[in-house]
Amino acid sequence: xxxxxxxxxxxxxxxxxxxxxxxxxxxxxxxxxxxxxxxxxxxxxxxxxxxxxxxxxxxxxxxxxxxxxxxxxxxxxxxxxxxxxxxxxxxxxxxxxxxxxxxxxxxxxxxxxxxxxxxxxxxxxxxxxxxxxxxxxxxxxxxxxxxxxxxxxxxxxxxxxxxxxxxxxxxxxxxxxxxxxxxxxxxxxxxxxxxxxxxxxxxxxxxxxxxxxxxxxxxxxxxxxxxxxxxxxxxxxxxxxxxxxxxxx
Amino acid sequence: xxxxxxxxxxxxxxxxxxxxxxxxxxxxxxxxxxxxxxxxxxxxxxxxxxxxxxxxxxxxxxxxxxxxxxxxxxxxxxxxxxxxxxxxxxxxxxxxxxxxxxxxxxxxxxxxxxxxxxxxxxxxxxxxxxxxxxxxxxxxxxxxxxxxxxxxxxxxxxxxxxxxxxxxxxxxxxxxxxxxxxxxxxxxxxxxxxxxxxxxxxxxxxxxxxxxxxxxxxxxxxxxxxxxxxxxxxxxxxxxxxxxxxxxxxxxxxxxxxxxxxx
Numbered sequence: 001x002x003x004x005x006x007x008x009x010x011x012x013x014x015x016x017x018x019x020x021x022x023x024x025x026x027x028x029x030x031x032x033x034x035x036x037x038x039x040x041x042x043x044x045x046x047x048x049x050x051x052x053x054x055x056x057x058x059x060x061x062x063x064x065x066x067x068x069x070x071x072x073x074x075x076x077x078x079x080x081x082x083x084x085x086x087x088x089x090x091x092x093x094x095x096x097x098x099x100x101x102x103x104x105x106x107x108x109x110x111x112x113x114x115x116x117x118x119x120x121x122x123x124x125x126x127x128x129x130x131x132x133x134x135x136x137x138x139x140x141x142x143x144x145x146x147x148x149x150x151x152x153x154x155x156x157x158x159x160x161x162x163x164x165x166x167x168x169x170x171x172x173x174x175x176x177x178x179x180x181x182x183x184x185x186x187x188x189x190x191x192x193x194x195x196x197x198x199x200x201x202x203x204x205x206x207x208x209x210x211x212x213x214x215x216x217x218x219x220x221x222x223x224x225x226x227x228x229x230x231x232x233x234x235x236x237x238x239x240x241x242x243x244x245x246x247x248x249x
Numbered sequence: 250x251x252x253x254x255x256x257x258x259x260x261x262x263x264x265x266x267x268x269x270x271x272x273x274x275x276x277x278x279x280x281x282x283x284x285x286x287x288x289x290x291x292x293x294x295x296x297x298x299x300x301x302x303x304x305x306x307x308x309x310x311x312x313x314x315x316x317x318x319x320x321x322x323x324x325x326x327x328x329x330x331x332x333x334x335x336x337x338x339x340x341x342x343x344x345x346x347x348x349x350x351x352x353x354x355x356x357x358x359x360x361x362x363x364x365x366x367x368x369x370x371x372x373x374x375x376x377x378x379x380x381x382x383x384x385x386x387x388x389x390x391x392x393x394x395x396x397x398x399x400x401x402x403x404x405x406x407x408x409x410x411x412x413x414x415x416x417x418x419x420x421x422x423x424x425x426x427x428x429x430x431x432x433x434x435x436x437x438x439x440x441x442x443x444x445x446x447x448x449x450x451x452x453x454x455x456x457x458x459x460x461x462x463x464x465x466x467x468x469x470x471x472x473x474x475x476x477x478x479x480x481x482x483x484x485x486x487x488x489x490x491x492x493x494x495x496x497x498x499x500x501x502x503x504x505x506x507x508x509x510x511x512x
Contacts, residue, residue: 094351101348105464108484185479195486199466201479202363207496210476214492 008165008177015177017046021170024160024220029141029231031148039149041231043141046174047131052141054149057119071116075104077138079127099135106139106159106188106198112152121151132175133161139188139198140224147232156228157197159188160220162213164205169213171220185210187217191225254460262461266446272457273302278498280453285402285510287410295411295432299403302455303393305337306400308385308407312414312432314374314423315382325372325380329358331387331400338392352482354387357401359478360438360469361385367408368433374416374423381413383432394456397467397480401440405512408434437512438477440469441499445487450495452502466495470503472512 009015019025025046034040037053060066077100081087092100107123123146125138136159143157163173165181178184183203189196196218205213262272269277281302290296293309317326331354333341346354361367372381385407387400412429444454444462454462463485469478476496481487487495 094346094355097348097351098355101352102480102482105482105484109486190486193486194488196481196489196492197486199479199481199487199492201476202359204363204471204475204477206475207500210479210496211493214489218489 005176005180008180009168015165015170017174019172021168022216022219024172024223025174027140027224027227029144029227031144031231031235037145037149039145039147039151041141041144041148043137043144045133045137045140046172047129048127048134048137049129050134050137050141051126051128052138052145053124053126054121054142054145054151055124056121056149057116057151058122060118060120065120066118069117070113071111071118072120073104073108073111073113073123074120075100075107075123075125075142077103077125077127077135079130079134083127083130099138102198102200103135103139103142107142107146107157109195109197110143110153110155110157110190111146112154115152121146130175132173132178133186135159135198136161136186136188140228144228144231148235155190155192155195156225157188157190158221158225158228159186159198160217160224161186162217162220164203164209164213169209169216171216183209183213185213185217187214187221189218189221189225191222254457258457259461262457263447266449266451266458269449271451273455277449277451278502280398280502280506281455283402285406287406293407294413295407295409297403297406297410299399299406301395301399301402301453303391304395304399304456305389305391306396306403307388307390308400308403309388310386310407310411310432311384312411313382313384314379317373317377317380321369322377323373324369325367326382327358327362327367327369327385328382329354329361329385329387329404331357331389333389333392333396337389341389341392352480353396353400356397356440356467356478356480357385357387357404359480360401360440361404361408363477364436364438364469364471364475366405366434366436366438366471368435371433374418375421379423383408383411392456394459395442395453397442398440398453401438401469405437405439408432409437436471437507437510438469438471439503439506439510439512440467440478441502441506442467443495443498444483445485445491445495448491450491450498452498466492466499468496468499468503470500472507474500474504
């Protein structure tokens with residue numbers, strides 16, 4: 001599994017998993033998957049499998065963190081020990097702490113924080129299987145879970161990465177491409193407000209390449225956004241049918 | 250505990266910036282006065298103190314012998330840590346690193362790592378077994394905003410000032426020899442942070458400006474003007490065209506800084 005592939009792009013211009021340069025991995029979304037949570041969502045993005053659950057608005061714990069004019073958003077991004085090739089210790093790593101922070105900051109602009117003073121909203125993200133791009137898939141799922149919980153939002157948040165492999169700017173890096181490739185640019189977007197709420201980059205890109213990577217990632221975001229809306233609708237169509245069936249019984 | 254800012258001050262800062270002015274009379278794209286002093290901690294292998302306005306950061310480096318990571322047997326190891334020491338701000342508390350200090354350390358780390366600033370291949374003693382481990386410890390001594398740029402500059406200045414002991418290998422044992430040689434540094438990343446306040450972008454936000462900003466973006470450039478690390482922070486957003494503008498401003502400021510520092 002640790003063999004480094006020699007070429008990430010073949011002669012036909014296709015990638016290791018047969019994708020074109022600007023093609024997303026298959027994305028599957030499901031809303032309302034955890035009955036205990038106030039809102040929840042599940043995402044399969046390529047081989048990534050991630051659950052997001054929302055609890056709140058609820059009482060603030062510890063109490064002194066409460067804010068008089070708005071709610072407190074808390075976010076925990078966590079990887080299961082079995083989600084990666086070599087067992088990851090379940091204790092939060094520095095990477096997970098940083099990602100929890102940037103994911104929180106990517107979701108916060110979408111929430112009407114001032115509607116729920118002196119309360120707290122918890123967003124829990126559990127990565128069950130990781131294959132590159134987990135922070136983006138986590139944001140996509142967490143935004144759906146927030147929407148599912150009924151918390152008023154300005155917009156959904158959807159995320160996708162672009163990057164550079166073998167001198168080409170490509171969409172949606174998977175793990176091998178991220179590790180061997182030259183750069184990774186994860187981006188989160190509020191699609192209706194055209195607002196970028198997460199942007200990170202590591203690697204090496206010229207300013208022009210950086211700009212085209214951001215634009216490519218934004219295109220990817222818009223494609224996933226369509227699936228996000230579908231997933232939300234699907235849940236409520238199911239609910240409607242359940243009610244109808246109950247009424248008929 | 251968060252440092253507090255009054256509503257009046259907030260309004261004053263926002264209104265000034267809207268008119269293209271700032272509380273301390275700087276232009277929107279001006280840095281505060283920058284002072285760098287190297288080698289002030291003699292016990293450390295390398296050290297530097299950066300004063301950016303009233304923000305003060307000291308970085309000390311230590312070089313020790315340790316094991317390489319399993320997946321990079323032919324590279325030395327770089328470790329960056331940041332301490333927001335409680336004497337530096339009423340908002341800092343003692344205890345294990347919180348998300349702010351971890352984020353700070355990781356942004357500085359990414360700038361150095363991704364620009365390949367240190368020639369890690371030259372830090373190998375015995376491939377797969379023994380390498381030099383470079384510890385970069387960021388110590389924030391006074392927080393008056395823009396810790397990211399100040400820490401990144403201080404870290405680079407300290408690395409440029411770092412000396413490592415000479416050694417020889419005898420029957421698998423590493424023996425130190427008298428004398429020193431400089432740490433092999435080949436690139437000089439420079440990180441520039443822009444804050445967004447209202448619909449305006451400003452460079453090098455002060456603490457008060459950080460307290461009213463919507464969001465910030467930090468961009469690191471290497472010697473060839475390539476972008477090597479980016480981090481958006483804060484609970485606000487950027488429009489795509491603002492990102493392009495921020496990248497343009499940051500590149501200009503990085504070039505200017507590079508000339509001034511002769512890096």
